[in-house]
Amino acid sequence: MALSRTAYVNLLRAQAGYHEGRDPSGNWNNQQKFSPAVPGLEWSQGQAWCHVFVSWGADELDARDVIPITASCATGVSWWKKRGRWTDYPVLGAPFYMGSAGQDHVGVVYKYDADSIWTIEGNTNNNGSYQGDGVYHRVRPRRGAGSPYGYGVPDFTEETVSADPNLGGTKAATVPTATPGDEVNSTPPTQEKPMTPAEIQAVADAVWNYQLPNLRTDGTQDGTKKSAYWWLIWQDVFQAQLLAAINEAALTPDDVRQALADGTLKVQLTVKAA
Template sequence: MGDAQNIIKIAKAEVGYHEGWSDGHWNNHQRYSPAVPGLEWSQNQAWCATFVSWCAMQAGLAGLYPRTASCATGVDWFKQRKRFSAYPAVGSQIFFGSGGGAHTGLVYAYDDDFVYTIEGNTNADGSAEGDGVYLKKRERRSSYVYGYGYPAFAQGIDSADPAWKGKAPSVAKPGSGVVALATGVAPGAHHPQVRDLQRMLIAAGYGPIQGAVTDFYGPKTQAAVNRFHLKNPQCMSKGKSYDPAIGPAGFRALQVQAGRR
């Protein structure tokens, strides 16, 4: 299952969930804020962005979406990475309202006229008071739709943006199974391609990696990468005796050793 479908599956499983009710009103008390490290403070506040952050964390894609309770901060996060578009994409984060600061959700499909989303802190009737997680159908050209943040999925992204057509991850050799190292794969980082790195390290005999397979480039993965470098010093960063950071050339060499061609 690809990254986009993974987070979509997790988000759809939450459809039908409702926040708390007190004194005759929905009260924004929900289960997502306490479950996202760093966003515990957002309990009892608008939680649409927190819901997206929770879904990303559950999918092992926390590094590909902004961890924030603020829609405006989410817009800035994608724009700083030059991954913001006026066109929908599967798995993208959609933003609504002036500057994108009013509301947010996840896109699970789109067509020529509509975008289909999973949104937290919304409702079925379009009123101002959100109460739960719903599937929504939005007009693509509505003035309420501000734009879309594109996560850096390892498999590329299914986008309606003409400028993004063909921007799938690069391949080292045409027709081969050897793929290029993605930007952001580094010690201490979360990235979906870390799973692939861990699998290749284990397959090539540089394991075991306790706790694998995950998207976290933690100390156990770093130690395995160093074991690879000790046997392949030509791939090691110049002058280092301990090198836990895989580089593009090393990643290609590792894949070949693991049996990819």
Template sequence: MSTQAQKILGIARAEKGYHEGRKSGHWNNDQKYSDETPGLEWSDFQAWCATFVSWCAMKAGLADLYPRTASCATGVAWFKQRGRFSAFPAIGAQVFFGKNGGTHTGLVYDYDDDPDGFIYTIEGNTNADGSPEGDGVYEKKHRRKDAYVFGYGYPAFAEGIKSADPAWKDRAPKPEPSKPKPPAPKPAPAKTSIVSLDPAVKPGVHHKQVKELQQLLIKAGYGPIKGAVTDFYGPETQRAVARFHDRNPKYRSGLHDPKIGPQGFIALQKQAGRR
């Protein structure tokens, strides 16, 4: 589930590469953000960095968390009035640049923990080469200690705000409680092709399982069984069972036992390759 900070930053970053209008060889500040932000339609053809932030907040459904204004100075005042202005960067914060923060603005999507490191921003009405003439939406980076960076307005995100400000540590987003892992499913019982012997299978009877018995005896090396494969547990089958008992006497119940028996039948299946 995305956080409120992730929502607005996702919308802002999706605008990267957007450019304002151009006329007579110059960029002219004609852009969509003024026309699409109620109350700021009048600001078209003017500097639009603050309007861009207002538009992103509106699109993210977070219009109440950022000032709706085309003025950077008004944005600074808006956050200060709410006690949500800091000299430290924060994820999703509105950063203000220049004298008293009135020159330029953008959104912070990341920052280095090292105070000598950078902040990483998404800004409208800027450019890639650092010249005064802005032309579109770009991802930028600035030194945290750059004198051009005036400060940061902190939106009141529902999840809290991740900030480098020590005074705001207790307002950082709380990690979601880890869900207990469901117990591992019990392993399914191993499939087996071993079958039980029908008690009706005994010398002298006709039974469909006798065919299986004869096939197993032959496969396990106790054949040949003349006349196999049939459903009759006759003398040939009995002699093959006797050969099985000669090699596996623990399954024999008497000196001459023509019955395979339930345990003997299981052992015979394993010898024939069943698992």
């Protein structure tokens, strides 16, 4: 069955903020809604579920032949390679695989540029753990430490968009956000304008006194708080990404611009961080 890149990515992104269950002691337990919903993967309930999430999206859209239906990242990598649909370069809308052989973790790319990939991932957390607690938007480096092992190349209904020179060599691209009534197959990938220094300063001014929970390295709160401005100046490379990470708000630069223009940035952060 045919699979639209835009439909697939936006279905997965719509799950951001979903969390797995907890055991009687309050610990995350890998019990989630995706395993029981995918025929053949019901057995994976209670196990690591990052690839189940990726497979669930394809199954929901009746495209089990376009994305590997498996709970195993290693099996997923093998599936792509056997079909000759594998690359070392980002592919828009495609699964990316982490680990020395791609065995550790998987998510889906919804945006990339020369340095980074923007992703939607299951079984991760704000710190990018391979054993997390829910569905999150993340930003990961394209190269070096913490970068993917490689990428599958799905046969979407839209033309393949990839940084791979053999697949068009598109330097940067974004999957558009679908709205009700849109023909999701018809909108081409768009590129997002970076934030200007003045806009970055406006964000800092808007959230100067907004207090956010301080997180330990394992993602748990340590009981203290720091202002959002402290977070902004601590990591000033991807300002909108940082806001997304600390608030689970997934705000893009365009979202921030609109919120600043509307005067609603504080309100958005307060609601989404609550």
